[in-house]
Amino acid sequence: MENAVEIRGLCKSFGSFRMMDIDLDIPRGYVVGLIGENGAGKTTLIKCITGANLVDSGSITLFDSQEGGGNEVSVGVVFDECHFFPQMNGRQIGRMMSSLFANWDGDRYAELMSNFGIPLDKKIKEYSRGMRMRIQVAVALSHNPDLVIMDEATAGMDPAARDEFLDLVMGYMQDERHTVLMSSHITSDLERIADYIVFIHKGRIVMNGPKDEILDGYGIVKGSEPDVLAIGMENIVCIKRDEFSTSALVKDRKSVIEAYPELVVDPASLDDIMVMVIRGDVA
Amino acid sequence: MNGLVWKDTVLLKNGLIYIAVFGVVFSVLFRESNVMGIVCPMLFSSLAASSFAWDDQCGWNMYAVSAGVPRRRIVKSKFMSSAIFVTIGFVIGLAVSVAMPSLTGTETDLISAVIVSVTGWVLSVIVASISILVNYWTGSSIKAQYISIVVLMASIAFLVSATIVASDLLGGNMLLVTAALLVVAVLMLTGAYEISCARFEKRDL
Known part of the structure; x- marks a missing residue:
């Protein structure tokens, strides 16, 4: 089985928190759910994979390319907080992203924003929380990424919005080359769409396996x-x-x-x- | 990288306009012409620090790196943005330097205005490089921002004094002074860029 992400011996420490000897494979073409309590290390692990955090030791390989950072791999990211500039509008965000991503599809972005009901001329500071998540999703899915990483992306969403969001993820996964790594406290979402579950606790992986096997076992x-x-x-x-x-x-x-x-x-x-x-x- | 430069320009659009208007109004009110060739680009060089503030406030760097934008490209875009802002300041300063004497009924010394403006541009490039380097070196904490301001003020004071001293030493030949400053600017740009990249590449976001 080809892996989208391979992590070997990853160690990372912040003050008193330590993430030790993480070995993890995220298989290509599947949805991997990442669960754990607050402060377990989910976001730290995700940031190490994306290259936002530097690892103390160990290796991370994305699709057999460079270490985490995705220089040659297209990665879409959705975080629990929106990191776009509040004085920009959706159209400006799209224009900025079009020069950052080689595979940017402006039509797809406009279509998603329209489906989400977000006017392109509305400024980010006027968005509701749900809209801020949706624009992140629109950006993440508009450059045909190989890997989409979502860190608590459904936090704060109402059930209908979450249901719509999960349908989007499932639609994205219709292409077998696509991979999703999704961390969430809403485990019912992961029970619905995840193929694999990784449970991280106090900086260590305590459970890792197919979701169905876990729930059946x-x-x-x-x-x-x-x-x-x-x-x-x-x-x-x-x-x-x-x-x-x-x-x-x-x-x-x-x-x-x-x-x-x-x-x-x-x-x-x-x-x-x-x-x-x-x-x-x-x- | 164009998107990152465009982003900084859009975010600081209002700042660009305010400083441009301030520069023109200042020179009209106080009938200062040639000095605007130095002051205008210097004011625009301060916009580099503002772009960092916006990025830090939104956590933009963490998002951009996570989405696969190389860290060196982010650093390079800061230098590119600053060069553009300083050049805008240079154009405005030069325009004011050339236009003001005709408004006050005096003769325009075009060559002097151009030399002063080019000197102002070079000085501002050096100041902007120092500003960017200090921001990457010290980070985004409040304490770091104060350090950044102090270092910047000291740099400006030093550069202006050094320019005056160099001018005296070179017999008032501003062309030679500007050429010497240009060499300093190239060295400063190269060094500041490499050090900024090294610092940024070692930082958790």
């Missing part, structure tokens, strides 16, 4: 502590003890259900997995 065992521990620590990823019960995250819930039919074993969503790993104790 992981489960939450609930009960009293002795009952839960009875399944064996080798089957438990982490344990969360509440005042009245104990929950354990297991990697293979079907095996646990077969072996311990008396136990309550629920499928784990990405949210459940995140909460268990972040708030629980590692087994």
